[in-house]
Structures are given as C-alpha cells and as structure tokens.
Amino acid sequence: MEQILDFFQNLLDTSDWPPRWYCGTWSDFHGWLYILSDIAIWGAYFAIPVIIIWFIQKRPDIPFLPxxxxxxxxxxxCGTTHIIDALIFWWPNYRIGALTRFFTAIISWVTVFALVRDLPKALRLKKPEELKLEVEKRESSENELRSQNELLERMFSEMNHREKMIKELQAEVARLKNAGS
Structure with missing residues (x-):
C-alpha cells in the first residue's frame, strides 16, 4: 500500500529517472525516428476518434453505438501512451506513462468484452443484398396491392353505377305502371 501512495504522491515528480536521451546510447537518428514515429502515431490516434465522432453525429442510429x-x-x-513516450525523451514521467498504460489496458479489455458480446448480434444483421431483396419483395407486394385496390375501386364504382341505373329503371317502371292504371 505504501508503494501505491508513494506512486500517486509523486505522480508528477520526474527526479527518479533521467530523460530517455540519457538512457542508453541513442543516436540522433534513432531518437528522432522514435520520437517522430510516436508523434505521428499520436496524431493518427487522435484523428481517428474525431472521424468516428463525426460519423456518429451523421448516423446516430448506427447499431452498437457504445x-x-x-x-x-x-x-x-493508445495515442496518449505514444505522445507520453515521445515526451519522455525530455520529461521522464514514467509514472504518468504507467498510469496511462493502465487505463489503456482497462479500456482495451472493456472493448474486447463489448466486442465479444456484440459481434454475434452484428453477424445476425441482414446483409445489404438481403435488405435489397426484402425491399424489392415489399415494393412488389405494394404494387400488387395497389393494382388490386384499383380493380376493387373500379368494380365498386361500376356496382354503384349499376345500382343507380337499377333504381332509375325501377322508378321508370313504377312511373309507367302508375301512368297505365
């Protein structure tokens, strides 16, 4: 427990370690290759979530949003661990690096469990071809129903017209009977 308390009490203290430049024999090329690679990875790792957030804002209905x-x-x-690694060449804060890696490990495993939970559901989602076929079937059914409805409306209209004609004929027959008597 004492080590844990010491760790957090000295979280920003870097006096226990030298900057990475002084650990081992880094050539300028090797050091800057390491640093620039970490910075490039950090940049990409921060750009990807921005793109994901933009996508989520455009499609808030997306399944498996969490x-x-x-x-x-x-x-x-992950990107944060890389930028910290790059900074350690000048600012040797290995405690912050360790804590960031710890949180990265936790969120990594939470993500793994979420994927294990949701992947079977995602695999059950219909494929675009299946959805297209279903839409085509429904459109065909709607067109057939529309045609049948139009036919029924015409038949109903004809029946109303015939009924009207029959009533007119019955009225004419009744008038003729009354006129002949």
Missing part, C-alpha cells in the same frame, strides 16, 4: 465510443476511448488512450 462499441464505437469504446473504440474512440481506446484509440485516444
């Missing part, structure tokens, strides 16, 4: 948020958090934390 998984997208978990991916975003996972990617941001």
């Amino acid at each position: 998984v997208f948020w978990l991916f975003g958090a996972f990617i941001v934390l």
